[in-house]
Structure formats: C-alpha cells, structure tokens
Amino acid sequence: MTITQLSVFLGEDSGSLSKMSDTLAGAGINVRALSVVADPTHRIARIVVDDTDRARSILGEVGFMVNAADVIVVRAPHKTGTLAVITRALWDAEVPVEYMYGTSAPGARDIAVVIRTSEAQVCLTALDQAGLEAMGAADLAG
Numbered sequence: 001m002t003i004t005q006l007s008v009f010l011g012e013d014s015g016s017l018s019k020m021s022d023t024l025a026g027a028g029i030n031v032r033a034l035s036v037v038a039d040p041t042h043r044i045a046r047i048v049v050d051d052t053d054r055a056r057s058i059l060g061e062v063g064f065m066v067n068a069a070d071v072i073v074v075r076a077p078h079k080t081g082t083l084a085v086i087t088r089a090l091w092d093a094e095v096p097v098e099y100m101y102g103t104s105a106p107g108a109r110d111i112a113v114v115i116r117t118s119e120a121q122v123c124l125t126a127l128d129q130a131g132l133e134a135m136g137a138a139d140l141a142g
Contacts, residue, residue, distance in 0.1 A: 001072075001124070001134050001135075001136045002070040002071060002072055002120050002134075003048060003070070003071055003072070003073050003135065003136065003137055003140065004048075004052045004068050004069070004070060004071075004137075005033075005046055005047065005048050005068070005069050005070070005071040005114065005116070006046070006047050006048075006049065006052065006055060006056055006059070006066050006067070006068055007044050007045070007046050007066065007067045007068075007069065008020055008044065008045040008046075008047060008059055008064050008065075008066050009042060009043075009044055009064065009065040009066075009067075010036075010042070010043040010044065010045055010064075011042060011043070012041075012042065012043070016043070016064075017036065017043070017045060019062070020045060020059065020064060023058060023059060023062050024047075024049065024055060024058070024059070027054060027055070027058050029049050029050060029051050029054060029055045029058070030049060030050045031047050031048070031049055032048045032049060032050060032112075032140045033046075033047065033048035033073070033101070033102075033103075033112065033114050034046070034047050034048075035099075035101040035114070046101075046114075048071070048073065048114060048140065049140075050140050052068070052137075056068065069116060070120060071114050071115060071116050072114070072115045072116075072117070072120060072123055072124060072127070072134050073112055073113070073114050073115075073134065073135040073139075073140070074086060074112070074113050074115065074127050074132050074133065074134055074135070075110050075111070075112055075132070075133045075134075075135050075139075076110060076111055076113065076132050076133075077109070077110060077111075078104045078108050078109055078110055078111045082111060083113075085130055085132070086113060086127070086130070086132065088130075089126045089127055089129065089130035089132070090115075090117075090123065090126055090127075092126065093122055093123070093125065093126035093129075094122075095117050095119050095122050095123045095126055096117055096118055096119060097115060097116070097117055098116040098117060098118070099116050100113055100114060100115045100116065101113070101114050102114060112135065
C-alpha cells in the first residue's frame, strides 16, 4: 500500500517553510512526516499529511507549486538494527531507492520510514517478507 507524499517547492525565500507550515496548521492539516532538501537554487519540502487533497489545494491557492508522488511508509520497531533490517530487505530484493527518511520520538515503540521507489510492489513484498508493516492513509489520519 502506498501513500501520497507532497513535494512543495519553497524557492529561495527563507520564510517559505514557515508560510507552508502556517498554512497547513491554519487549515487543521497535520504534517506526519517532513524532509527538506536544498541546493543553491531551490528548496523542496517533502511532506506526508493527514489530508493530502486539501493540503495540495490549499498550498496551491497560496502560491506554492506542489507535486504528488506515491511513497511507502513502513512502521517498524524502534530498536537498534531496524534500519539494517529494512535496508537489507530492500537490497536483497534489488529495490531501487530514490530516497528515504524517517524518525521516531524518544521512548516511542515504533519508527516510521518513508521510502520513494519506482518499484513499489517489489518494495512492499520485500518489506512484508521481512515482517515489516506498510502503513496506509488511514493509519495517518486524524
């Protein structure tokens, strides 16, 4: 199962990340995952939210360019070696990983890792065979 991630083009304005966050908060949209990447010419925020369609619409209305992509969000135990289990499963199945990011809070039982790949079904099968659980949109709602 995949989830839609939004890529929000922030440009060079140092306040654009705050504007994006304020816009989503004002609309009652919760950001479940965030990664910001930058190079000398632009910055992109990759976000997973609890209401993708509304977020995309609202961000577009305030002037952000927004693209959508399918990603896999895997839930896994928060313990030493979990990343090794995930990456080994992907390596063994020859899953091409475009990028991945994740986090957990101190004391949390689980971590969430976002994976972007062109081979979603192969990735999902590999994760399942490794005993890992892909999350769906319902898992991120509310």
